[in-house]
């Protein structure tokens with residue numbers, strides 16, 4: 219049996235999945251997930267984020283990710299499987315976050331001491347001690363500056379797949395250059411979370427893949443290469459600080475001697491990492507057009523494969539590279555699990571109580587609407603968070619529970635219309651996809667069948683599947699993507715079917731929802 223390892227370094231946790239492949243049969247043989255706050259408590263993060271005073275800023279620590287990877291590898295090393303069979307490793311990481319390294323990094327990555335944890339050995343390589351992550355919304359000025367320099371947001375979206383977004387890496391790099399010019403000048407390499415962790419495993423700088431590269435406002439989508447105009451508009455000499463872009467199935471190197479010695483692992487191939495959403499595309503089995511996935515995680519996302527890039531003219535969606543070499547459309551909502559948890563806590567419920575409240579309230583919530591913008595929202599763009607209630611009584615817990623779920627589903631349906639795909643099937647993934655009451659609202663709002671996937675962490679599974687795909691390609695026996703996902707990405711029993719009457723009601727409610735949303739935004 220050959221083993222393929224996929225990691226997922228998400229906002230709040232590190233996960234790993236080992237895929238065992240015997241002939242043409244593949245299955246998950248091990249999986250584990252560790253919250254950063256518990257695995258590496260010395261960093262003092264809360265839900266994976268370093269505490270700070272400015273609510274528009276969100277940063278984490280690259281050293282924390284390195285140490286968490288080490289903790290996870292020691293868990294894997296102790297899992298009881300014969301890891302001499304480990305053939306290839308890849309990974310998925312939260313998108314957009316950036317890591318700033320000085321010129322000593324190349325040598326430091328190659329010469330680490332296997333007796334010591336990675337974090338403190340890498341501290342001297344950082345030209346910026348923190349990494350801004352995707353929840354940061356502090357770069358509106360930089361977004362406007364970059365867009366203006368490349369001929370406007372439409373031009374930027376047409377070329378890179380997205381208008382300028384606060385969390386995207388380019389605006390974040392520009393803010394760093396403006397605020398800390400000396401530290402920016404001392405930066406030799408700007409990595410994404412994904413390419414940083416791949417570099418760490420390979421013991422040398424790894425490339426960025428087009429899936430994660432397209433979340434930077436810097437990549438020319440059609441060429442899968444940096445767009446010089448955007449690079450120049452972002453910060454001086456940035457072209458010399460960016461890694462190369464290489465296809466998602468590129469072998470970045472071999473697991474470095476450091477990791478081999480530290481955890482008694484073989485010289486497995488390290489495959490380029492990608493973003494969590496591109497990895498989820500594979501892990502949710504979306505290797506053809508027409509099926510959407512909805513990931514209910516810290517952020518909620520809706521996405522699907524696109525053979526041709528169709529750009530969102532309304533400016534909320536993104537087109538990213540897909541790990542297959544095609545494209546993916548995606549819209550991201552920051553008030554995902556976070557908002558569901560906040561409503562649950564506001565009314566002192568547990569998840570069972572949350573589900574009971576949902577089941578006990580009428581579909582459509584008697585026309586009452588909640589806009590659950592607990593934190594700055596990405597879609598639609600809301601800079602000043604706060605709940606907006608229409609017809610809802612502040613003390614009515616069950617109506618708030620239904621309100622948050624219906625608003626999230628209506629918003630996802632409304633803001634994914636730009637993809638111009640009629641989704642008749644939705645694959646639900648992420649933590650909250652275990653909640654069937656939530657999935658029924660999803661089915662009714664979209665008028666689509668909803669399937670819950672057997673492996674919940676599609677990003678992590680996608681990374682393991684990408685490792686297998688890349689290894690086969692490197693050995694000259696390429697697998698097509700249907701073969702890669704077959705038998706591994708499987709729905710659980712009990713597809714949820716839409717109720718036609720409720721779907722018709724939600725289409726009416728969607729109009730009311732869109733009006734409330736526009737009014738709340740002052741449009």
Ligand code: XUL
Pocket residue numbers: 228229311312313314352385433493494495517519550
């Ligand atoms: C996507 C986005 C989030 C992060 C979460 O654009 O910002 O989904 O990738 O990890």
